[in-house]
Amino acid sequence: xxxxxxxxxxxxxxxxxxxxxxxxxxxxxxxxxxxxxxxxxxxxxxxxxxxxxxxxxxxxxxxxxxxxxxxxxxxxxxxxxxxxxxxxxxxxxxxxxxxxxxxxxxxxxxxxxxxxxxxxxxxxxxxxxxxxxxxxxxxxxxxxxxxxxxxxxxxxxxxxxxxxxxxxxxxxxxxxxxxxxxxxxxxxxxxxxxxxxxxxxxxxxxxxxxxxxxxxxxxxxxxxxxxxxxxxxxxxxxxxxxxxxxxxxxxxxxxxxxxxxxxxxxxxxxxxxxxxxxxxxxxxxxxxxxxxxxxxxxxxxxxxxxxxxxxxxxxxxxxxxxxxxxxxxxxxxxxxxxxxxxxxxxxxxxxxxxxxxxxxxxxxxxxxxxxxxxxxxxxxxxxxxxxxxxxxxxxxxxxxxxxxxxxxxxxxxxxxxxxxxxx
Numbered sequence: 001x002x003x004x005x006x007x008x009x010x011x012x013x014x015x016x017x018x019x020x021x022x023x024x025x026x027x028x029x030x031x032x033x034x035x036x037x038x039x040x041x042x043x044x045x046x047x048x049x050x051x052x053x054x055x056x057x058x059x060x061x062x063x064x065x066x067x068x069x070x071x072x073x074x075x076x077x078x079x080x081x082x083x084x085x086x087x088x089x090x091x092x093x094x095x096x097x098x099x100x101x102x103x104x105x106x107x108x109x110x111x112x113x114x115x116x117x118x119x120x121x122x123x124x125x126x127x128x129x130x131x132x133x134x135x136x137x138x139x140x141x142x143x144x145x146x147x148x149x150x151x152x153x154x155x156x157x158x159x160x161x162x163x164x165x166x167x168x169x170x171x172x173x174x175x176x177x178x179x180x181x182x183x184x185x186x187x188x189x190x191x192x193x194x195x196x197x198x199x200x201x202x203x204x205x206x207x208x209x210x211x212x213x214x215x216x217x218x219x220x221x222x223x224x225x226x227x228x229x230x231x232x233x234x235x236x237x238x239x240x241x242x243x244x245x246x247x248x249x250x251x252x253x254x255x256x257x258x259x260x261x262x263x264x265x266x267x268x269x270x271x272x273x274x275x276x277x278x279x280x281x282x283x284x285x286x287x288x289x290x291x292x293x294x295x296x297x298x299x300x301x302x303x304x305x306x307x308x309x310x311x312x313x314x315x316x317x318x319x320x321x322x323x324x325x326x327x328x329x330x331x332x333x334x335x336x337x338x339x340x341x342x343x344x345x346x347x348x349x350x351x352x353x354x355x356x357x358x359x360x361x362x363x364x365x366x367x368x369x370x371x372x373x374x375x376x377x378x379x380x381x382x383x384x385x386x387x388x389x390x391x392x393x394x395x396x397x398x399x400x401x402x403x404x405x406x407x408x409x410x411x412x413x414x415x416x417x418x419x420x421x422x423x
Contacts, residue, residue: 001046001130002037005082005096005148006054011036014125016051019134021127029055029123051131059100060148061121061156065093067254068263070109070116070163077159081149084129087138090220090255091263094126101153109163119160136221193280194287198243198294207239207252214238215397220255228261229278236282243286243294249279331355336380345380352376373399373407 002013011034015024023029024045034055035042046052056062065071074095086092105122108115120126129140193199202210211217216238225231232253239249253275256262262278265271286292333353354374360367375397399410 002052003082003084003129003142003145004037006128007037008058010034010058011039012055012057013037013039013042013128014053014055015042015045016053016127016131018049018051019132019137020051021053021134023053024050029053029125046130049132052128053125053131054128055123055125056121057123059098059102061097061099061102061119062124062126063095063097063117063119064126065091065095065117067091067116068258071095071258073159073163077162078151078155079149080144080146082146083142083144084126085141085143086127087133087136087140091258093143096148097156098148098150099153099156102156104160107160116163193246193283196294197240197283197287199245200243200248201245202242202248204248204252204255207244207248210239210242210244211235211252220252223257224259228259229266229274232256232260232262233278233282236279237285240279240282240286241289241292246279246283249282250275348380350378350380352378375399 013035015027017024063074082096084094106124107119109117127140131140211220219231219235236249253262265274335351357371359369
């Protein structure tokens with residue numbers, strides 16, 4: 001399970017704590033203890049759920065690649081080599097090369113504050129298969145199973161020099177007050193953003209929390225999609241509903257899988273044009289959405305969600321990337337945890353079931369006209385002189401196509417599950 005390409009005559013593997021990137025207590029990248037891949041203690045450590053890392057102590061250097069831009073540069077300049085894919089969110093690879101004369105321990109590459117990746121050697125290390133990612137629990141896997149390519153110090157220095165000359169270090173960008181995505185990379189400027197939009201900078205941890213609160217983190221972690229433009233627009237719209245800055249939205253979506261349109265553009269739009277159009281339309285939609293209140297920036301104050309629809313059943317048009325999709329609520333049913341609406345009280349659970357028609361054009365250019373059902377969980381809350389009213393924090397789930405047979409089967413399955421839970 002440990003790739004043979006990472007083995008060495010000298011012991012170079014380090015024990016890492018379970019679901020972590022930090023060495024196990026008593027272990028150090030400088031002092032060890034270090035192990036061969038076949039050592040029983042290392043194998044036992046893996047068997048008990050621990051992770052392992054390859055310390056880059058010999059002639060091994062590794063690029064920690066966080067963007068497709070850096071990945072393509074390395075492929076073109078240094079060639080294909082043994083590569084490991086991390087189990088994290090979005091784009092993440094370790095490209096290994098051999099260079100006996102390279103001695104610079106760690107170099108970070110940035111583009112106006114956006115992290116592109118880094119170069120590591122010496123006492124640095126990279127987690128190795130079959131380790132588990134500390135957040136997703138997905139395993140590190142081999143994505144390019146070939147021998148590690150040897151490169152000259154000159155070619156490696158040339159790549160590093162090119163990256164340094166073209167891309168401003170993150171520290172310098174911060175000192176200059178530059179955001180996390182250049183206007184050249186965006187394909188547009190902040191002048192197109194409505195004046196009322198807060199444009200709040202957020203670290204990725206906060207953006208991730210917003211997506212998680214709205215059940216959208218899975219979309220960011222996808223490795224494939226039949227509708228990348230729709231997926232990307234929903235993510236942008238969710239972040240825009242919290243007034244998230246353009247730079248922070250760009251930084252978050254840069255973690256999408258490399259097959260996403262975000263990294264590749266489309267047949268009619270370049271990468272920068274596609275990104276700019278998607279983000280701009282998401283922000284415009286958030287600014288005109290009557291259910292969005294930007295507030296003070298407190299994420300918990302407004303758990304916005306793209307999945308919300310109008311209670312009156314009015315049409316809701318969502319535009320993203322190249323696609324125009326019309327979403328029209330055809331039916332809207334609210335179910336209370338009470339014998340009647342009059343008996344409903346504060347704190348009671350409530351379920352909203354919506355039948356929505358979606359029309360437009362898909363990524364493949366084919367027309368789309370389908371109905372689907374969405375279920376949203378909520379709670380009844382006191383509403384002043386008007387008694388209680390349902391509140392829906394955006395925890396919506398689609399159950400797919402709306403055929404009566406499927407809906408009855410779903411209802412039957414839920415009823416049986418409820419009985420088993422009670423037992």
